[in-house]
Structures are given as structure tokens and as C-alpha cells.
Amino acid sequence: MADTSRVTPLAAPAPVMSPVTLLRIVIILTVLAVWELLSYSGWLYQDVVPSLLAIGGALIDLLTHGEYYFNLAVTAGEVGTALLLGGSLGLIVGITLGANRFLSKAFESYLYYLGPTPKIIFFPIMIMWFGVGPGSKIALGTLSCFFPVALSAAAGMRQIDKTLIRVGKSFRASTAQMVFKIYLPAMRHPIINGVRLGLGVALIGTLLAETKLSNKGIGFLIINAYSTFDMPRMYAMLIVLFILSIGANAVVGRLGGLDTIKRN
């Protein structure tokens, strides 16, 4: 029989905003207020810390002009090509090294130690080999992207559950079937992680090359804004660039299902 005397207590009204969100808003507002104060105080050069209004105006100006999108497309094309070339090459080398213990011992240490060297120093060589056009930027992006993808793929290959490999072999799978049906699906997370890292370094390599020697692309626009001392425009471009790169990184991670990995 139903207990009619029991009264369900009224749920407490949910707070409009969680303390974390509130703190985030407070931090952002404080930073903006301090920035604006610095801008009008005259303690620093006004051009170094332009007012938020000027940055906002430059942001609107940037996003409403076709020139920016043209340069964005140039950079995106270069980064995409670099990611495709460096990623594919890195994947092939990584799988080869991961599958063969001897080759791994012979060559992987070179990749491991060359991986974190500053790639921008190779730019003079890239200019000599591929010219001053987009080729040298793509080449630098490819070189930057290759190492993290290759190292992640090699590590991922070694982490594959041996049972899965035995299952594939017991079904007499061909090498291509083994790669596409066993290795690549089992290595999905390390590969996506490598691609994520590769995307970041390819972007940095390409953009830095554009700031050094180019007449188009986002890197060129940034260094052009520096040359003409157009600080609000430079801030606006950096803000958009940061949002785009962080967003692209998050999208690659989400597409690869990295956000679904359970962490202890």
C-alpha cells in the first residue's frame, strides 16, 4: 500500500551559476578591467596595450574583410598538406618501426632525439630546396609533423594486444587486412594523439615560416601588422588564431574519441 503520509521534500533551487563558472567570469572581467586600466593609465605605451574597444574594432574589421579569409585559406591549405604528407609518412615509418624490433633499435632513437629539436632552423634549407613559395612552408610543416606521428604510431604499434594479432593471424588475414582491420583500429588513440601533436607543430612550423619569408598567409599578416605597428590588428589576429588552433586541436581529439578514454 502506498505510503501517502510521506511527503517528498522540495528540491532546493539549483544555483543560477556554479562557483567555477562564477570564478571564471570574475577572472575574465578582472583581466579585462586591468587591461583597460593599463591602456588608459599611460604607464605603458598606449600602442602596446591598446584599449579593448580598439581591439574589438580591429577584430570586426578583420572578420568582415575577404583578405583575411584568403590568407586563412592559404595557411589552412599549407597546414593541411603538411599534415597529410607528414602524417602519412610518420604513420608508415611508425608502423614499420613498431612492428620490427631490430629496426626500432636501429633507428627509433634518432627519431626520439631529433623530434624535439627546433625545426624552424631548417627553414634556410627548405628555401633552397623548395623555393620561397608555399613549398618551403609545407616542407617545414611536414618535417615538424612527421616526428610526433611516427613516434606515437611506433609506441601504439607495440601496445597492441597480442591476442588481437593472433586472432588476425588465425583468420589468415593478409598484410593489408592486418593493417586496416587489426593494427589501425587498435592503434586509434595513439595515432589520433600523434596527429593532434602533429597538427599543433605543423601549424607552428608553417606560421613561423610565413612570418620569416612570405607574402601571404596568417603568419605574413601578423608580421605585417608588426612592421606597420598596427597593434590592435595584431592582437585581433592572435586572438582568432589561438581560438582556431585550440578549437582544431579539440575537434581532432573529439573525432578520434580521445575524450571517451577513461582516466584513472
Add this chain to the structure above:
Amino acid sequence: MSMTATTPVRRFSLANALPALTGIGTLVTFFLIVELLIQTDMLSRFIVPPPSEIIASFPRVIVEEHVLQRFVQTLGECLTAGVMLTVVGVAIGVLMQRIKLLQQACETWVAALASAPVVLCYPLFMVIFGRNAWTIIMMGFVAGLPPVILKTLEGISGTRKVLVNVGRSFNLTSSQQFWKILFPAALPTIFVGIRLGLIFALINVVGVEFLINFGGLGQLINELAERYDLAGTYAAICFVVLVSVLFFMAVEKAERWLTRAE
């Protein structure tokens, strides 16, 4: 029964050395093929100088271009950035761990900063600090900061519950608990963060030196490339790669030694 640990003696055998020999042999063969292609005019020496010419240009680059002086300058910039990011990074990490709300609010921002192309801010830093060593140091500092903060947070948060409980059973104060339990337990993870931070700092220091044509080894490559001294440019790049690799190995060794000493 003797409890002294004896390190196993590694005996040299051809089977063990074969992979390393194969790696070195492949590299040497590659350079010999390049040399042959250039000497037979199948590869233009105006694009790729012969490896023999690059090796011969090493002493000239080292003596005439004051490589040692430049190396000290780059190392100084890198270490200054390293000290700054260790002090600031660990302090921020500890602060965020102590104030949980701050950690919840800002940890994702720090992680996002780690994936952002911070080095692209170098024109901005040039406007703020001028074209001098501080621009380079600050770039290295900002680029290396996120891993130190994140690893400090990870290290302190990951302290084993049993250690914390031991501290509580001894009625340690909050400060004692931190200095005697949490911080020592987190040190190995913090060292990983400092190692990553130092690597990022070195990459950015050399990169920005090259881009703004100021400072040590990065500037050397830029100057030689602008003079179209091909063999010298290649030799300088080889030298910087060698220095970077040695730096990573040294930092890695230091980390292993420090974590073993814990």
C-alpha cells in the same frame, strides 16, 4: 646473506650492437651516396653542399663565428627561462592545487595554452621588450610554463592516499603535511614537467633567435644563410641539432638521477 645490490655487467656482443651499427651504417651510407651524387653533378652543389665540405667547414664556423660564445649565450637564455618557469610554474601549480576552485576554473585554460601556438606572439614580445635577450627569454618562459604547472598539479594531486593518512596520523599541520608528504611525493612528476618545460624553452629560444636575428646559435644560422654560405649554414644547423640532442640527453639523465635519489 648479503643485501648489496650488484649491477649486472653488460657484456659486448655483436648481436646487441648490430642494431646500433646498422643505424650508424645507414647514416654513413646515406651521406656517401649524397657525396657521390654531388661529385658526379647529379645533385647541384648550390642546393646541397657535399658532406665533406660541410665537415671541413666545422672548424671555420667554430673559430670564426664564435660558436662557443653563442652557445653560452643561448644556454644562458635557456637556463634563465628554465629557472623562471620552474619557480613560477611550480608556485602556480601548488597554488592551484591548494585552492580547488581555482584549479577547477583554470586547469582547462592552462591545458589550452599548452596547445596554442604561443611562439607566434614573438612580434608582440618584441614590441613589449624590444629586440633583445628578454624577448627570447620571455618567449621560452611562456612556452615552457604550461607543462610545469600541469605536471605540478598532477604530481601533488596524485600523492598516494596512504602517505597522506600517515601524515594525518602524526597530526602534521597543513604546512608540514605539504612540505614533508605532498611535495616530496610529487617531485618525480614535477621533474618531468620541468624537463618538458626546458625542452619547450630551448626550442623557442633557438627558434626566436633565428626569427629575430638576435642572440646565439639561432642567429648564427640566419646570418650564414643570409650570406649564402651553404656549407657553413648546414654545419651550423648540424651543430644546433647536436647541441639540442645533447641538451635533451643531459636533462633526461638529470631527471632520472634526481628521481632515483628520491
